[in-house]
Amino acid sequence: MFIFLCNLTTVLFMCKIFHICFCFCERICFSENELAESPVRKKLDTKEAGTLHKNKDLKSPKKEIDANRQLTDLIQDAVKRGTPEHNRNIADLSIWDFAGQYVFYATHQIFLSRRAIYLLVTDLSQHLDNPVQDDCYIDSKGRTHCNISEYVTFWLNSIHTFCESEKTGEPPVILVGTFADKLPKEKREEITDEFFTKLRETLAYSEAFEHLSGTTFAIDNSILDPNVEELRKTIVDIATKQSYWTELYPARWVVLERSLENFKRQGKKILPKRTLKLASENLHLPIDNEEFELFLRFHHETGYILYFSDEKLKDHIILEPQWLADALKCFITARQFCTKKADLCKMWLDFNNTAILKRDFIDAVWSRETLFQEHQDLILNFMERLDIIARPRQALNSGNTFEDFYFAPCFLKQTAPDLLLEIDEQECKSTSRLCFTTSSRIISVQLFNKLLAECITKWPISKQNDQYLIFCGCALFSVAKLHELYIYLRDSVIQIWIYKYSKKEPEPDSVVCSNVKDFITDSLNNGIRGSTELEMFVICQESPFKTTENMLKVDDLLREEEYKCNSHERRHVVSTSTLLKCWFPKHFEYQADHSDAFLNRSPTEKELSRLAQRIGREYRSLGFELGLTRPQLDHIEMEERNRTPVDKITAMLSEWVKEKADVATFQELKRAMVAIGIEWNVVFERR
Structure with missing residues (x-):
């Protein structure tokens, strides 16, 4: 297919x-005349994804000549393989x-x-x-x-x-x-x-x-x-019209990339990072540790390798990303293999029905591929990092009864029973349903499954009759004593709500709810790349859980005291406090403080992070108005290129506070926002 x-x-x-x-990936190429003046002789600023690196002088004339020859051979070889009309604009495909x-x-x-x-x-x-x-x-x-x-x-x-x-x-x-x-x-x-x-x-x-x-x-x-x-x-x-096409590619990287390609040609799938670092040190154009990390991150971003700097993964590079996909594919195609033996058939059926990956099943499936078996723990760690699988919190905290298994949300097939979602509120009380989507309703199943994977490692999955309550597009988690979180995906909208099971103190704890909301928001924002912005809505708790119509935007609702609910048969008036006080307790505890004392002080790091969530795409204009230069903003863009827009805005504001010191006050931030048309009172509002 x-x-x-x-x-x-x-x-x-x-x-x-x-x-x-x-x-x-663009390559640096030179004409015959330009080869006479090798790039290693030039003390030029070269950049990778916008980050400047200074070419260092080579320590010995012999090394300089060898490096010159090595680069010249590479460039001439590339030019020979290119067509005459494109010999100055060569790219790998x-x-x-x-x-x-x-x-x-x-x-x-x-x-x-x-x-x-x-x-x-x-x-x-x-x-x-x-x-x-x-x-x-x-x-x-x-x-x-x-x-x-x-x-x-x-x-x-x-x-x-x-x-x-x-x-x-x-x-x-x-x-x-x-x-x-x-x-x-x-x-x-x-x-x-x-x-x-x-x-x-x-x-x-x-x-x-x-x-x-x-x-x-x-x-x-x-x-x-x-x-x-x-x-x-x-x-x-x-x-040739893409924004990255003209980015400069450090010439020294071409030499190191050839080493990377040689390891691939040898059939290696996983490479210890120290092996590539040693190869780099032995080249005539060695690169330092910081640039080496940039080299790896760049090739990770292009899909050429898989590399993460996390503690458990930083020592290894997956040279063939397809190989990791093949490891997962083994579970997808295991049915025919497993059904030939009774014990394996039972393992397969259990996995197919529950999406639970147990060690004995992993051993059985990967036993046919020696390399998968040899690097089993490392592969599983990479899959965890990519949120393809997740180790349940129960497995991590079970003491002497440790259960070594994983959930694979992408394999969930069973749907949640309606009775599980329709609870009699005489026995418990629910929050309103908080909804997450984008302006054009783009919430993919991969993003939802990534969220589930993170929740699985954050909170215990709820159980009923010894069955985990996790399903296709739905999961329940025990987030605090007597508090149960529902996460539900329908029609590209993620809904969350929390039930509290208590007759003595039925109201859900606002601290618990607020923390859950923040965790879900951060997870989704980290999963969405580029400029796509997450939007938050709310639905009355009396509305049918299968509907996503008549959602009210949270930002708009927080400006009102009450509204008319049209989302189900009984039309009624609901106070904003009733709907949102559990999710946004601070908003209802006090109004935003706009006093002179407040405006004349500098924001804290926590406050900068909160402000960044409401500034939006105008942040570069705001940066200019606050006195930051274009090179400073470009540097932040590139340093944070793999992070969320909120992270970039936070970095920009932090740079402003660092540079302007005592002048970097809320008053100055207010002035700059007014100058470029941002509603400062909305941004400053505490929630």
Whole structure:
């Protein structure tokens, strides 16, 4: 069920929607004349992703000559392999084929990159409303069959969620239709135009629409279609217009990258970091520890390797990200292997029904692949870091009865019983339902499963009749004594609410609720890349849990004392305090303090983090108004490029406080906000 582009000249079609990712890493190239003055002789500032590094003088003339020769050989080799018209603009092209079946979606985050061009490929001979014969489990509704347009929306939303750059339209997506030869020849162009027009219309209200390229391609599968060559040219043309295309790539990295490639050619899948560091130190152009880490992070971002600086993972590099995906794939394809033996069949059925990965099942499945078995703990640690699997808190705190197992949220298939969600409030009391989504309702199942994985390690999963209460699109957690958290995904909206089981003190504890809200918010913000902003809504607790209509935006509601609820049959008035006091206790404890004493002091780090959550996209303008320079803001952008927008804004404000010291007061911040049109009183409001 894939489409392959072989050398960008041949199309092989096997019927399904998916995309191919083209990752470009620019190389520094020189003309024949420029080679006379080697880059190692120049004491130039080079940069990787905006971070400046100073080339150091080589200590010995011999090393300088050897380094010069080594770089010259690399550059000349690259130029020889390039075409004459492009010998000064050479780039590596990596092609990734993403499996279209739902069960493989959990692996896609390993490869998705903003430094890419995506082809979203569909079958032109099919109607957009035709169902795709593949079981999907995208939210609390459980098993479903999506149609073609829904799959396209899913893919585009995934790209927008996990890959969006701060530059509008990046990464770009090209729509490609195959099997044009199956269309009536006399109406082929008309049908094709209508197909792509309707496809765009289904995406018109989504923020992800901005990624679509204006050019579309219809491919005839019965011939070597010349449109494939046009597609190749379009890919090259679009690639050269991306914001990262002109980023300087440190020349010393080219030499180290060759070492990395050599290890890959040797068939190595995992490499101890010290081995690559030693290789770097033995090169004629060694790099220091800080730049070495930047080198690894850059290649991680492009999907070329997998590397994390976490304590448990920092000593190893996965050279082939596909290899990690293959390790997960073993569990997906284990059914045929496991059903041949009774004990393995029972393990498989348990895993398939509960999404619980136990050690004996992991051992059995990976026993067929020596390398998986040899590096089992490391692979599991990487999967935990990627939130593909999660070790339950119960397993971590069970003392002598330690249970060594994991949950894999992406394998959850069972739906939550309605009776579990419809609780008699005579026995307990619920908060309102707090809802999270984006302005165009882009909340992917991968983002929800990532949230579940983090919650699994944060709180114990609730149990009933010795069964864990975790389901497809829904989970229950014991977050405090007598407090039970519900997390529920439906129609691209994540809902959370908390029940407190107590007749003596029925009101949910506001500290517990506020802490839960903050944890969920931080998790979702960290999972969304680029400029996509999370929005928070609320629904009356009396409304049916399956509805996401008539949601009220929290920011708007906090300005009102009461509102009329229209979200269920009984129309009634609800006070804002009743709806939100558990989630935002500080807002109702006191009004924002705008006294002179407040305005004349400097914000604390905690206050800067809180303010950053409400400033939004105008933060660069605010930085300029506060006196920061463009280089300072660019440096912050690049240093925090893999962090959330809130992290970048916090870093900008921290730099302002650090530089301006006593002048960096709330009063000055207020003045700057007024100057650029930000509602300072809303930003300063305590919640």
